[in-house]
Amino acid sequence: MTSATSGLTVRPMEMSLEQLAASIPDGAMLALPPDNSLSPCELARALIRRGARGLQLLGVPVSGFATDLLIGAGCVVSVQTSAVTLGEAGTAPRFVDAVKRGTVKVIDATCPAIHTMLQAAEKGVPFMPLRGVLGSYVLAHRPDWKVIDNPFSDGGDPILLLPALSPDVAAFHAIMGDAEGNVFVGRRRELATLAHASRRVVVTVERLIEGNLLADERLAAGVISGMYVDAMAVAVHGAWPLGLLDEYAADAAHVAEYASAARTDAGFREYLDRHVLAPRAQAPRAQAAE
Amino acid sequence: MTVSPEERLIGAIARLILDPTAPPARHIAVGAASPIPAAACWLVKKLGHPVRLSLLHRPTGNPFTEGSRELFDLAGQGRIDLFFLGGGQIDGQANLNLVGTGDWPGRTARFPGSFGSAFMYFMTPRTILFREEHSTRVLVPRVDIVSAPGISPPGTFRRGTAQALVTGRCVFGFDGTQFSLASVHPGETAESVRTNTGFAFRDGTPCVTADPTARDLDLLRGEVCEEMRETYPEFCRRVWDRAAVERAA
Numbered sequence: 001m002t003s004a005t006s007g008l009t010v011r012p013m014e015m016s017l018e019q020l021a022a023s024i025p026d027g028a029m030l031a032l033p034p035d036n037s038l039s040p041c042e043l044a045r046a047l048i049r050r051g052a053r054g055l056q057l058l059g060v061p062v063s064g065f066a067t068d069l070l071i072g073a074g075c076v077v078s079v080q081t082s083a084v085t086l087g088e089a090g091t092a093p094r095f096v097d098a099v100k101r102g103t104v105k106v107i108d109a110t111c112p113a114i115h116t117m118l119q120a121a122e123k124g125v126p127f128m129p130l131r132g133v134l135g136s137y138v139l140a141h142r143p144d145w146k147v148i149d150n151p152f153s154d155g156g157d158p159i160l161l162l163p164a165l166s167p168d169v170a171a172f173h174a175i176m177g178d179a180e181g182n183v184f185v186g187r188r189r190e191l192a193t194l195a196h197a198s199r200r201v202v203v204t205v206e207r208l209i210e211g212n213l214l215a216d217e218r219l220a221a222g223v224i225s226g227m228y229v230d231a232m233a234v235a236v237h238g239a240w241p242l243g244l245l246d247e248y249a250a251d252a253a254h255v256a257e258y259a260s261a262a263r264t265d266a267g268f269r270e271y272l273d274r275h276v277l278a279p280r281a282q283a284p285r286a287q288a289a290e
Numbered sequence: 291m292t293v294s295p296e297e298r299l300i301g302a303i304a305r306l307i308l309d310p311t312a313p314p315a316r317h318i319a320v321g322a323a324s325p326i327p328a329a330a331c332w333l334v335k336k337l338g339h340p341v342r343l344s345l346l347h348r349p350t351g352n353p354f355t356e357g358s359r360e361l362f363d364l365a366g367q368g369r370i371d372l373f374f375l376g377g378g379q380i381d382g383q384a385n386l387n388l389v390g391t392g393d394w395p396g397r398t399a400r401f402p403g404s405f406g407s408a409f410m411y412f413m414t415p416r417t418i419l420f421r422e423e424h425s426t427r428v429l430v431p432r433v434d435i436v437s438a439p440g441i442s443p444p445g446t447f448r449r450g451t452a453q454a455l456v457t458g459r460c461v462f463g464f465d466g467t468q469f470s471l472a473s474v475h476p477g478e479t480a481e482s483v484r485t486n487t488g489f490a491f492r493d494g495t496p497c498v499t500a501d502p503t504a505r506d507l508d509l510l511r512g513e514v515c516e517e518m519r520e521t522y523p524e525f526c527r528r529v530w531d532r533a534a535v536e537r538a539a
Contacts (some may be wrong), residue, residue: 036347037358061358062405083388083403088323088524091402099390099400106395110437111406112362119359131366132412134446135439138404141394156445190357 013181013231020202020233021046024169027054027077031167031198035064035087035242035250037188040173040204042238045276048073058167059084060118060194061111065242065255068092069276071104072268080107082114088252089259094268108138113145115190117165121197127161134158170198173238174224175247177205181226182213186245195228204235206247293501295458296326296529297510298475299422301502302461303330306418306454307372308339313415313450315372319344319361321405325518325525327374327420332514333506344370348521362406365413368449373414375407376421379433382489384419384440384452384464386411387433394435404437411438415450419464424457430488441466459483461499462491473499 015023021043024030033039044066047055052075057067059081067084070076072094084095098104113130120128127146133139134147139160150157172191174183183203185191195201201224213223241258243250261267293301307315307330318341320328331343344353346361354360364370377386378401388404390396411417421428442448452464459478462469470492474483480493502510515530 034358062403081403083405085402091400096400099396102397108389108395108403110404110408112359112366112409115359115362130409131447132409134412135436135442136404136408137389137394137436138408157447158445159447187352187355188357189355190359193357193359 013226013229014208015231015233017042017046017204017233017235018050020204020231021050021052023202023231024052024055024171026052027056028168029056029058031058031060031170031194032063032066033060033172033188033191033194034062038172038174038185038191038244039064039066039239039242040171040235041066041069041240041242042173042235043171043202043204043233044069047075048272048276051075053077056080058165059114060170060190061109061114063095064092065258068094068262071095071098072262073272073276076104078105078107080109080114082109082111086255086259089255091259093259093262097265108141110136110138113138113160113162114165115193117162118190118193118197120162120164121166122193125164127163130160130162133160165197167194167198169200169202170194171202171204173204173206173235173244175206175245176209176213177203177207177229177232178209178211178213178226180212180214181229181232182223183226183229183232184213184219184223186222188245192224195224198228200230201228202231202233203229204233204238206234206236206238206244208234293507294529295475296329296525297502297507298499299326299420299456299458300329300333300510301506302456302473302499303327303418303420304333304337304502304506305500306456306461307331307334307341309453312453313371315341315416317342317344317364317370318372319365319370320346320374322347324374324420325522326422327418328522329510329514329518332517333502333509336509336513337506345521362409365410368413368415370410370414372416372418373410374418374420375411375438376419377407377428377433377437379428379430379435380419380421380455381430381433381440382468382491384455384469385433385436386419386438386440387435388437389435391434396435398434407438411440411451412442412446412448416453417451419452419455420457421455422458424459424483425486426488429457429486431490440464459486460496468492470494471496473497475499 057079062083084092241251241254379387390400392398455462
């Protein structure tokens with residue numbers, strides 16, 4: 001669906017998927033949600049087609065299919081995350097291979113630390129404390145994280161301080177968007193924190209709707225306001241092969257096929273040719289969606 | 291009635307949840323890819339115990355409306371009583387390694403990563419460790435990488451640590467310092483457990499892990515399976531559909 005066929009006014013922020021991918025510069029810190037939380041897989045494929053390089057991925061708070069795909073395609077220089085996994089399909093093969101070969105820098109974190117760093121950025125404060133983590137090697141490998149004694153205690157009580165983190169670009173795939181740039185993400189409110197904290201937010205949407213999402217009291221609480229959204233593109237079935245909330249389920253067979261194919265370089269290349277680089281590679285998925 | 295190994299593990303975890311000597315479990319959270327701990331929690335609930343279950347990866351009826359950070363905020367406040375953790379390696383001090391083996395960050399064998407373990411292990415009054423594979427590869431003298439420490443120095447804010455470690459061979463208790471063998475599953479002995487465990491533990495005279503009761507099994511194969519079907523279809527098919535067919539025959 002495009003704005004022409006839907007009859008909506010074309011606005012500056014709406015662009016094609018390819019334009020959206022082109023707007024994410026090489027070398028950017030790109031924040032992505034995990035597989036169960038509106039992962040922008042079609043955008044990841046478009047980034048691969050445009051030959052993106054040097055991306056610094058951030059998993060919010062963990063990483064999955066899109067991250068593995070981008071790593072395998074050579075688009076990634078580092079990944080900051082609390083875990084990379086394909087869920088029921090097992091380990092993320094291109095990530096594991098890249099760690100073994102040392103071709104991608106891994107900056108390990110733990111889930112609440114990533115949320116907290118984004119919350120600090122959202123509030124415009126330089127850092128926020130977090131309990132736990134003391135004694136973990138994750139902390140030992142984070143020179144940017146600091147431990148101080150709780151200034152409100154009578155001495156002692158060490159506590160972790162985390163620096164605010166503002167990704168260059170945040171990307172996710174929302175169910176719907178409107179002409180004001182508002183997008184609906186339902187209860188996945190960590191995406192709202194991510195949007196508030198990021199310098200730039202690009203969103204693919206399953207569909208555009210008439211009217212204003214924020215005008216509907218029942219939808220508003222699940223909406224991220226257009227004031228945070230810089231660019232939007234329609235990508236039908238754009239989370240495939242992952243699921244999208246209650247819109248469609250994950251294509252588990254395809255993710256398993258990927259997990260198996262991507263165990264080898266050759267298998268991954270073949271997968272890329274068939275499902276990412278081939279012309280009109282998305283046609284079967286669009287049909288499957290109907 | 292034949293008891294499957296999975297049903298025995300579920301029963302053992304359910305008994306640990308209900309252990310009257312442990313801190314109360316009013317609110318239990320279960321992470322992703324944990325069908326056996328999830329089934330144990332459902333069993334406790336279906337037995338009539340008042341417990342709130344927050345199942346993180348349940349597609350419908352997910353209790354959180356603030357996204358995935360809400361679980362951690364709840365745990366930070368002390369509003370989650372019990373959580374489950376595992377690890378690619380677990381050692382005798384209950385240290386967990388979810389990062390990998392060899393040099394940082396897992397250059398020999400990389401695991402997915404620490405997830406929330408480095409936080410959750412400190413924040414809940416108790417943690418039940420679960421790892422089905424019981425081998426010297428997994429249960430090691432000392433983990434290569436500590437994702438989350440089992441023991442913290444005095445003065446560290448920490449609400450609890452491991453209550454127990456349940457494996458495919460046995461149940462270990464943890465007293466805050468070291469593991470002790472609590473029970474061995476049918477077919478195992480203290481000796482077979484020792485052979486397959488890389489860390490030292492107190493072995494005393496372990497009993498045999500009790501089977502789930504007939505009522506437990508009825509609930510597991512009926513109501514619990516129904517609750518689990520949406521999140522863990524593969525597990526339910528493997529463990530219970532086969533059992534149902536065997537029962538019919």
